[in-house]
Amino acid sequence: MTGATAAVPSRPVAVSAAGWSVLAAAVIGLALGVALGWTELLVVGLTAALLVLxxxxxxVGRSSGGLAVSVLERQVVAGGTATVVVRVTGDGRGRQRARDAELPVGDRVESVRLPAVAAGETREVQLRVPAGRRGVVQLGPVTLVRRDPFGFARRESARSGRALLYVHPPTAALTVATSGLLRDLEGIATTDLTDSDIAFHALRPYVAGDDRRHIHWRSTAKTGAFLVRQFEQTRRSHLIVLQSLAAADYASDDEFELAVSAVGSIGARAIADGTTLSVFAGAPRTRGEAGRLRSRGRRELLDDLSGIHELPAATPVAGLARTVAQQAPDASLVFVVCGSTVPARRLRAAAANFAPGVEVVAVVTRPESPPTLVRIEALRIMRIGYLDDLVRGLARAVGA
Known part of the structure; x- marks a missing residue:
């Protein structure tokens, strides 16, 4: 996916070490040749000055025309390839010759040969850019480069805006619907009683302040005392996924990447099922507010997951769970995702922050380790070594 930004100003002329040496030879040769009357030094100085000129x-020259950079794919998965398009547009001043340009792609620079264009013509150059790891890669600006044939200097002129390439984490297609994992499904009555809902429970005597619309007149006529309807409260399912960004909660970068993929897989399935979903990642951004990711659509969620990273000072998993429990007291099912350095006692402490009756599943990542699933009271701990283990583990968790 792309997001253009404003163009940046041109960089000044960059002179190489060889260029500075020739310039110094010109100045020194001419100065000493004139001062000392040495013909040899004058020849050296004049030759160097001619090369510099x-x-x-x-x-010298003005760069004309327009340049723009964009990405064809709206989503690229880590390990795939993105197609970057550089669009060249000629202005109204006649034909423009082919030119050399450079396109920054994250930490590296790609060389681009821009085609010649006529006045008002638009042509495109496509580049295949490998998207090795998850992240948000900045593309551009496209920079026109003028060089001399001697390698003394180069002049750069940034002529386009920037674009962002979101490299999504790999995800697995979960075979278990999130509705099968939820304990309180939409419209299913709970044991909590309320005076206004849709699931009828019983009749009780009228007390001052009750809504008269809930009076059961037929029973009132039979008993001679006012009776009102009482209902069982129904609860809308709310799935919570939270991931720790604390570096201390992971033994390696691969553990963290597997955790991000697990969060993306669970979240994408919940969005596809239409389940109410909240995804949190990392330390509170402001006091008392955990980092909530966008979860209205699959692409938005994966875009946000592309930009998260381990943070040395991030709140550990138990503290993050406490903050999330305060923000989402209506949770039905909670997934806590972390690395292998988090012991079971800390996972139990994280689960204890949520209300009684809320199911908590801890997904602990440790690449290439055998999968396990254990239950400790209301907490289920699922350890996965591969992303496919999550698919099989959730299928088992439904019956665990």
Whole structure:
């Protein structure tokens, strides 16, 4: 996916070490040749000055036309390839010759040969860019480069805006619907009683302040005393997924990446099922507010997951769970995702922050380890070594 930003100003002329040496030879040779009357030094100085002048002529000139950068794919999964498009548009000043340009792609720079275009013509150059790891990669600005043939200097002119490439984490297609994992499904009555809902429970005597619309007149006529309807409260299912960003909760970068993929897989399935979903990641951004990710659509969620990273000072998993429990007291099922350095006692402490009756599933990642699923009271601890283990583990968790 792309997101263009404003163009940046041009960088000044960059002179190489060889360019500075030739310039110094010109100045020193001419100065000493004139002062000392040495013909040899004058020849050296004049030759160097002529080279500097010729090199400077290659850098002179105004860059015209328009450049833009974009990405064809709206989503790219880590390990895949993105197609970056550089669009060249000619202005109304005649035909523009082919030019050399550079396109920054994250930490590296790709060389681009821009085609010649006529006045008003638009042509495109496509580049295949490998998307190795999950992340948000900045593309651009496209920079026109003028060089001299001697390698003395180069002039750069940034002529486009920037774009963002979101490299999504790999996800697994879960075979278990989130509704099968939820204890309180939409419309299912709980044992909590209320005076206004849809699941009828019983009749009780009228007390001052009761809504008269709930008076059961037929029973009132039979008994001679006012009776009102009482209902069982129904609860809307709310799935919570929270991931720790604390570096201390992971033994390696691979554990963290597997955890991100697990969060994306669970969240994507919940969105597809239409389940009410909240996803939290990392330390509170402000006091008392955990980092809530967008979860209205699959692409939005994966975009946000592309940009999260381990943080040395992030709140550990138990503290994050406490903050999330305060923000989402209506949770039905909670997934706590972390690495292998978090012991079971800390997972139990994290689960204890949620209300009684809320199912908590801890997904602990440890690459290449055998999968396990254990239950400790209301807490289920699922350890996975591969993303496919999550698929099988959730299928078992339904009956655990």
């Amino acid at each position: 010729v090199a400077a002529l290659f850098l």
